Amino acid sequence: MTEHPIEFEFPDITPWRAGNAGTEFVHVLESTEPGPVVMVNALTHGNEVSGAIVVDALLRHGLKPRRGTLILSFANVAAYVSFDKDRPFKSRMVDEDFNRVWSRLDQPGDSVELRRARQLRPFVERADLLLDLHSMHDDCVPLMLAGPLQKGVDLARRVGTPIDIIRDKGHPSGRRMRDHGGFGDPDSPKVALLIETGQHWRAASVAVAKDVTARFLVLTGAAEPADLPVDWQQKLPPAQRVVEVTHAVATRQGNFTFVKRHNGQDIVAEAGTVLGHDDDTPIVTPYDNCVLVMPSNHRVRAGVTIVRMGRVV
Ligand SMILES: [Zn+2]
Structure with missing residues (x-):
């Protein structure tokens, strides 16, 4: 059993399986107005459910981008559906960590996560701006992982929340999705953010995921505040700080x-x-x-x- 209570119902995401772009659990929504390709992804880790609640809610809400393209995706669904209340931390992944395989996509090798990352790759590479929704094993204040580059820190500051922006290089064990391709290139205008919303199954983590996603969608021009549920945006903190x-x-x-x-x-x-x-x-x-x-x-x-x-x- 876990010391971490589960404070919300997990969403049934099976209605989103077919997607509309030839890849399961990926929805590509187009506006007639020009604009950036904005992507919001959930379930990079299968037990990080606050993000799945948000992407599910956006799809059910029928959000259409005001300009450009909006990609909504659930990444490691195979891990998500393996959730077992008695071993809740196990459903983080099936074979390996989806967020460490991005340096190995072109190499031989096969795993549930490599296969899924290869499916998502064209969408991730199409995105100009990516928000990847995560949560944490332990109770912790929310953290925005901005990556190693100044452009990530700048975008995190423009989102305005949470307080803590983490400037980091990732993990020696393999590249994260948020550092793939142009996102990890200082000369590319593409920028990715990874939000750690709080503990995986806290209701407070869902509030953070909603707030950050709403602000990200408005900031990138994909949505206007009135397009989103009224209770998603929270008060901004008085200041942010950057931890390198x-x-x-x-x-x-x-x-x-x-x-x-x-x-x-x-x-x-x-x-x-x-x-x-x-x-x-x-x-x-x-x-x-x-x-x-x-x-x-x-x-x-x-x-x-x-x-x-x-x-x-
Ligand atoms: Zn995660």
């Missing part, structure tokens, strides 16, 4: 233990503080006022990131 990730610590063999429990965005005052041990190797903070980004207070497999360390810039 300098270190991503992955556990070598899956044997990392923290000295004490940390919450996401905790700040450790002194350089050299021992956070925990990976097997026998101590992991220490590299500088004063080190921000702990998404520490995993649960056991993870070998090679998985257990904490990122960053500084407010």
